[in-house]
Amino acid sequence: MKARVAIMAKIIRKYNPTEEELKTVRDLYDGTTVKINVIMMRLKRKYPRWYIRRLAQKMGLARTKE
Numbered sequence: 325m326k327a328r329v330a331i332m333a334k335i336i337r338k339y340n341p342t343e344e345e346l347k348t349v350r351d352l353y354d355g356t357t358v359k360i361n362v363i364m365m366r367l368k369r370k371y372p373r374w375y376i377r378r379l380a381q382k383m384g385l386a387r388t389k390e
Contacts, residue, residue: 339370339371339375341371341379345367345370345371346379346383348363348366348367349363349376349379349380349383349385350383350385352366353376353380353385353386355380355385355386355387360373360376360377363376364376
């Protein structure tokens with residue numbers, strides 16, 4: 325039973341950025357398409373554009389829609 329729960333926990337979270345990747349987003353993100361492309365290239369297209377935007381929003385770097 326514990327093994328099944330552990331496997332399900334891994335499946336739920338598809339993207340797991342490292343601290344270095346989070347630092348890259350924190351340093352470079354300004355909301356423009358060009359900067360998002362730069363971040364994607366630096367992270368070797370590991371994460372989609374929408375995930376980078378959502379990550380920046382959670383980190384407090386992006387404006388939230390009201």
